[in-house]
Amino acid sequence: MSETVLDDALVTALEVFAARTSVLVASDFDGCVSPIVSRPEDARPDPRSMAALEAAAVAPLTQAALISGRARVDLQSLSGASANLTLVGSHGAEFADGFETAISPAQEELLQRIVAEFTSISDRFPGTSVERKPASVTLHTRMASHENAVSALELAQAGPASWDGVHVTNGKMVIELAVIETSKGHALDRLRAAMGVDAVFYIGDDVTDEKAFAHLRDGDVGVKVGGGETAAQYRVADTDGVAAVLETIAALRG
Numbered sequence: 001m002s003e004t005v006l007d008d009a010l011v012t013a014l015e016v017f018a019a020r021t022s023v024l025v026a027s028d029f030d031g032c033v034s035p036i037v038s039r040p041e042d043a044r045p046d047p048r049s050m051a052a053l054e055a056a057a058v059a060p061l062t063q064a065a066l067i068s069g070r071a072r073v074d075l076q077s078l079s080g081a082s083a084n085l086t087l088v089g090s091h092g093a094e095f096a097d098g099f100e101t102a103i104s105p106a107q108e109e110l111l112q113r114i115v116a117e118f119t120s121i122s123d124r125f126p127g128t129s130v131e132r133k134p135a136s137v138t139l140h141t142r143m144a145s146h147e148n149a150v151s152a153l154e155l156a157q158a159g160p161a162s163w164d165g166v167h168v169t170n171g172k173m174v175i176e177l178a179v180i181e182t183s184k185g186h187a188l189d190r191l192r193a194a195m196g197v198d199a200v201f202y203i204g205d206d207v208t209d210e211k212a213f214a215h216l217r218d219g220d221v222g223v224k225v226g227g228g229e230t231a232a233q234y235r236v237a238d239t240d241g242v243a244a245v246l247e248t249i250a251a252l253r254g
């Protein structure tokens with residue numbers, strides 16, 4: 001068990017949640033189960049958090065899910081999750097059976113234009129990089145100098161982010177442009193209905209996780225990781241706090 005001490009109010013909320021008959025335990029990946037690292041491809045999950053999610057997934061009347069901004073295939077390989085976990089990629093839009101609405105040829109063409117523009121921006125500003133995903137493109141600036149990061153993000157905002165049909169997300173040291181609308185909240189609604197659970201737990205750290213918190217209902221529990229405004233009722237400081245929360249739920253449900 002973790003040495004992180006959770007707030008009494010959070011522990012009580014977890015106990016009440018875990019006492020419901022059937023539950024879904026869902027988590028964000030980067031910055032939550034997986035500590036933030038400089039290069040996206042180097043991200044690795046905290047073994048304690050993954051073990052707790054895997055334990056929850058096989059507990060009675062308990063489902064567990066990772067809902068991430070990553071491409072689903074990358075989420076699968078980086079997390080090493082077993083088939084017991086439900087994986088949703090592309091900020092809630094990409095399920096095991098693909099996207100709810102297929103990416104159209106026009107959207108694919110738009111995606112290629114964004115890739116080309118981001119690549120051209122990235123070539124001009126050392127330390128930035130481009131991550132291509134099935135329905136979006138991310139310009140990363142974490143490895144760039146402050147000046148290069150600011151300039152690259154300004155060019156992205158003034159350029160492709162302003163194009164018709166482009167959906168903009170400003171994440172942690174990234175700007176992400178999608179050719180479809182995505183919502184982790186919508187993903188939670190879909191999982192809740194498909195799994196028929198009585199209550200949902202969700203934990204996350206970034207802007208797209210706010211859409212998930214906004215879809216929580218009475219009896220659900222939302223936990224924000226780190227600082228910043230949030231619609232979540234509870235908070236933990238860091239990924240150790242995430243592991244402590246997930247271990248608590250797994251122990252209560254097991």
Ligand SMILES: O=P(O)(O)OC[C@H]1O[C@H](O[C@H]2O[C@H](CO)[C@@H](O)[C@H](O)[C@H]2O)[C@H](O)[C@@H](O)[C@@H]1O
Pocket residue numbers: 028029030031035036037038039040041043067068069070071091131138140142171172173174176206208
């Ligand atoms: O929804 P998430 O699972 O939190 O995914 C959000 C984005 O996470 C990744 O970027 C972030 O994590 C990287 C690795 O720690 C870090 O280098 C980067 O600065 C962060 O923004 C991922 O690369 C993106 O595709 C996700 O959208």
